[in-house]
Amino acid sequence: xxxxxxxxxxxxxxxxxxxxxxxxxxxxxxxxxxxxxxxxxxxxxxxxxxxxxxxxxxxxxxxxxxxxxxxxxxxxxxxxxxxxxxxxxxxxxxxxxxxxxxxxxxxxxxxxxxxxxxxxx
Amino acid sequence: xxxxxxxxxxxxxxxxxxxxxxxxxxxxxxxxxxxxxxxxxxxxxxxxxxxxxxxxxxxxxxxxxxxxxxxxxxxxxxxxxxxxxxxxxxxxxxxxxxxxxxxxxxx
Numbered sequence: 001x002x003x004x005x006x007x008x009x010x011x012x013x014x015x016x017x018x019x020x021x022x023x024x025x026x027x028x029x030x031x032x033x034x035x036x037x038x039x040x041x042x043x044x045x046x047x048x049x050x051x052x053x054x055x056x057x058x059x060x061x062x063x064x065x066x067x068x069x070x071x072x073x074x075x076x077x078x079x080x081x082x083x084x085x086x087x088x089x090x091x092x093x094x095x096x097x098x099x100x101x102x103x104x105x106x107x108x109x110x111x112x113x114x115x116x117x118x119x120x121x
Numbered sequence: 122x123x124x125x126x127x128x129x130x131x132x133x134x135x136x137x138x139x140x141x142x143x144x145x146x147x148x149x150x151x152x153x154x155x156x157x158x159x160x161x162x163x164x165x166x167x168x169x170x171x172x173x174x175x176x177x178x179x180x181x182x183x184x185x186x187x188x189x190x191x192x193x194x195x196x197x198x199x200x201x202x203x204x205x206x207x208x209x210x211x212x213x214x215x216x217x218x219x220x221x222x223x224x225x226x227x228x
Contacts, residue, residue, distance in 0.1 A: 035217075045158075045166065045209055047217040059216075095165055106213050107156035109177065111165035 002027045002110040004096050009115030016086050020115055022079040022096030030054075030074040033099035035108060036081045038092035038117075048094070049081065053102035064090075086119045093117075123148055123212050125220035133228040140197040142223045144210035149190045151214030157186055157195045158209045160222075166209060170195065200225070 008020040022034070036048040049060045049070040058070050069082040079096050094115050097108035124147040134140055144155065153173035158166035168177040170186035173193055183198040197204055205227050210220040 037219075044221045045211070045219040047211075047219065050217070100171075105217060107154075107168065107171045107211060108158075108166075109168050109171075111167070113165055 002098060004098065004110060004112035006094065006096055006112045006115035009094065009117045011118045011120065012086055013121050014087060014119055016119070017082070017084045018086065018117060020081040020083070020094055020096075020117070022081075022112055024077045024079065024096075024098070027098070029072075029077040031102055033102055033104045033106070034072060034079045035097045035099065035104075036070060036079075037095045037097050037108070037111075038090075039095070039114075040089075040092045043092075046092075050099070050104040051079070052104045057104055059104055083117070086117075088119050091117060091119045123150065123215050123218055125210055125212055125218055127208075127210055127220035127223045129223060130221070131224045131226060133226050134200055135228050136200050136202055138200050140195075140200055140204070140225055142195040142197075142208055142225075144188075144193040144195070144220050146191040146193075146212060149214075150193075150212045153189050154212055154214035155186075155188070155193050156211045156213065157184075158211065159204075159206050160209060161206045169208075197225075 003025045005023045033052045035050040051070045067085045071080045096112045098110040099106045100109045126145045128143045155173045157170040160166040174186045
C-alpha cells in the first residue's frame with residue numbers, strides 16, 4: 001500500500017525556517033500531484049500547498065504565500081516544504097497527501113502520519 | 122474562496138444508530154467536487170467519499186454521501202464502535218478548502 005513518511009518537524013523560533021520532507025513509496029510518485037495540509041492543535045484541517053506531477057505548477061494558501069515553497073524531487077520520490085518567516089500561527093501537524101491524479105487541486109486519497117511543527121520562543 | 126460549514130459540531134449517538142452529517146458551501150461546488158474524511162485521535166485523515174457520493178476503496182457500504190450544489194450529506198447507516206471519530210468535508214471545485222469538522226461521539 002502507498003506509504004508517505006514525513007520528517008523534519010520540530011521546535012523553531014518565530015522568524016525562523018524549517019524544511020519538511022515527505023518520502024513516498026509503493027506507488028509511482030512522478031505520476032501524481034502532491035499537497036501539504038496542516039492541522040493546528042485542536043483545530044480543523046487547512047490546505048497549505050499543492051504541486052503537480054512534474055513540479056512545474058504550484059499553488060499556495062494565502063496564509064503562507066510568499067513564505068512557504070513546495071517542491072519535489074521525482075528521482076528521490078520525495079516532496080518538500082520549505083517554511084520561512086515562521087509565525088506562532090504556523091504551529092501545526094503538517095501532513096503530506098497524495099492526489100488521485102497528476103493535476104493539482106483534487107481530493108487526497110492517501111495521507112502521511114504527519115510532522116509536528118512548533119513555532120515558539 | 123468557498124467556505125464550508127459543517128453541522129452539527131458534535132453528534133452524540135449510540136452504536137447501531139444512524140448518523141447524518143451536513144456540509145454546506147457558501148457557493149455552488151463545481152462538478153460536485155466534494156470529499157469526506159474520517160479522522161481518529163492521533164491519526165491522519167482517511168478518505169471515505171469523493172465526488173460527493175463515490176466510496177473510496179475499502180470503505181464499508183454503511184457510509185454514503187449525497188448532495189449537490191451547496192448542500193452535502195454524509196450518512197452512516199448504522200454506527201459501529203470504530204465509527205466514532207471526527208469527520209471533515211473538503212471541496213475541490215475551486216481553491217481547496219475544508220469544513221470545520223463534526224465530532225461523532227458515543228452517547
